[in-house]
Amino acid sequence: xxxxxxxxxxxxxxxxxxxxxxxxxxxxxxxxxxxxxxxxxxxxxxxxxxxxxxxxxxxxxxxxxxxxxxxxxxxxxxxxxxxxxxxxxxxxxxxxxxxxxxxxxxxxxxxxxxxxxxxxxxxxxxxxxxxxxxxxxxxxxxxxxxxxxxxxxxxxxxxxxxxxxxxxxxxxxxxxxxxxxxxxxxxxxxxxxxxxxxxxxxxxxxxxxxxxx
Amino acid sequence: xxxxxxxxxxxxxxxxxxxxxxxxxxxxxxxxxxxxxxxxxxxxxxxxxxxxxxxxxxxxxxxxxxxxxxxxxxxxxxxxxxxxxxxxxxxxxxxxxxxxxxxxxxxxxxxxxxxxxxxxxxxxxxxxxxxxxxxxxxxxxxxxxxxxxxxxxxxxxxxxxxxxxxxxxxxxxxxxxxxxxxxxxxxxxxxxxxxxxxxxxxxxxxxxxxxxx
DNA sequence: GCGAATATCGAACAAACGTATGATATCAAC
DNA sequence: GTTGATATCATACGTTTGTTCGATATTCGC
Numbered sequence: 003x004x005x006x007x008x009x010x011x012x013x014x015x016x017x018x019x020x021x022x023x024x025x026x027x028x029x030x031x032x033x034x035x036x037x038x039x040x041x042x043x044x045x046x047x048x049x050x051x052x053x054x055x056x057x058x059x060x061x062x063x064x065x066x067x068x069x070x071x072x073x074x075x076x077x078x079x080x081x082x083x084x085x086x087x088x089x090x091x092x093x094x095x096x097x098x099x100x101x102x103x104x105x106x107x108x109x110x111x112x113x114x115x116x117x118x119x120x121x122x123x124x125x126x127x128x129x130x131x132x133x134x135x136x137x138x139x140x141x142x143x144x145x146x147x148x149x150x151x152x153x154x155x156x157x158x159x160x161x162x163x164x165x166x167x168x169x170x171x172x173x174x175x176x177x178x179x180x181x182x183x184x185x186x187x188x189x190x191x192x193x194x195x196x197x198x199x200x201x202x203x204x205x206x207x208x209x210x211x212x213x214x215x
Numbered sequence: 216x217x218x219x220x221x222x223x224x225x226x227x228x229x230x231x232x233x234x235x236x237x238x239x240x241x242x243x244x245x246x247x248x249x250x251x252x253x254x255x256x257x258x259x260x261x262x263x264x265x266x267x268x269x270x271x272x273x274x275x276x277x278x279x280x281x282x283x284x285x286x287x288x289x290x291x292x293x294x295x296x297x298x299x300x301x302x303x304x305x306x307x308x309x310x311x312x313x314x315x316x317x318x319x320x321x322x323x324x325x326x327x328x329x330x331x332x333x334x335x336x337x338x339x340x341x342x343x344x345x346x347x348x349x350x351x352x353x354x355x356x357x358x359x360x361x362x363x364x365x366x367x368x369x370x371x372x373x374x375x376x377x378x379x380x381x382x383x384x385x386x387x388x389x390x391x392x393x394x395x396x397x398x399x400x401x402x403x404x405x406x407x408x409x410x411x412x413x414x415x416x417x418x419x420x421x422x423x424x425x426x427x428x
Numbered sequence: 429g430c431g432a433a434t435a436t437c438g439a440a441c442a443a444a445c446g447t448a449t450g451a452t453a454t455c456a457a458c
Numbered sequence: 459g460t461t462g463a464t465a466t467c468a469t470a471c472g473t474t475t476g477t478t479c480g481a482t483a484t485t486c487g488c
Contacts, residue, residue: 242444242445242446243445243446243447244444244445244446255445255446255447256447256448256449259446259447259448273446275446276446277446278444278445278446279445280446
């Protein structure tokens, strides 16, 4: 995806925000007013650029007819939902989660405390089964560098990210698995985020046989 | 909420569908064309009725400016999300879940198999902790009257709904809790639905003290 | 220094659109 | 049998809105 100029991003974000808050696509004049611009042609040109770069689509001969194509900017209906990126791996980069690793976006209820600062991590392994987190579950993680003892966190051990419970012994933090078969980890780690939610999907076999009513 | 005439419901559903699919509010003429009506005034009058009954709101002097107020008809952004009702209790009514018991609507990803035929049930008790379902979790339930042995289901025992695993012994179905402290239930029951997903929220205390980096 | 991309302006046109008017027909309730 | 809600029509007005045109200024790489 081609990069956006700051002004183009402002336009795209305003369009997305308006759709999310009001459910209505803004007109070029509304965008112009919001950005402190006096000519509709200015916004028109920005929208042209955004369309050429593939961020949105224009449905011709119709008013308020813009469709945002980039899922990263796709608005959520009302204030109820946020689209959170599902990452397969968490990178050690300083700015947080690398965008290239994003597999898809999933909408989740925002007012459960799950907002733009969160991402979804697919949990691998059974080290947390006693905490009710199974292999394949999707953890909703708030991105933060610190946490409190007792929190379930995403910790970065070298290159690898794991979900564990944060504990403290004699002032020294360590990671505890919620599974008797796993030993506590006293290695050096850094905190990527805190687990604030969980999404689980039960397999949907659709066999008609052996049904019980 | 005042009842809708069939035609009024058609208008409301078309508006909702268009917003969900295209992200754009339809014009009165578009609605008219879709319903096979030749005058914009006809649709205009239906929208007036819908607004008077409180199902939607009109933002004056703006085009394509309708806002759907009734959450039952509120569209979901794109095909990604469905708003599922959260029910506190499951009633024994024949038609399914009674609407008066709906507490709120939560958006969930549709392409995980969670669609309009599902609802969300707040799980009470710890009878399923070994299956990773804790007290306070929200089970996503597909409404269906039958299930397969091994499925986790919502069963109706008299007036009360419980989440248990469906088992069969010598051709006779019974309910099994996933917790050693609970005994199997051999009473008569009916199946309300199958648990196809889980939503959990971890408490979000925001104490600055005792933080570990 | 010179295109190319970015960013802006004011003015103007045609199409799309919300809204109003006035009229007709059906159906249920009182 | 009249009243009210529902459902429809055709036409028309005024405004909102997308879009185009011509023009200017800035920044950046070459």
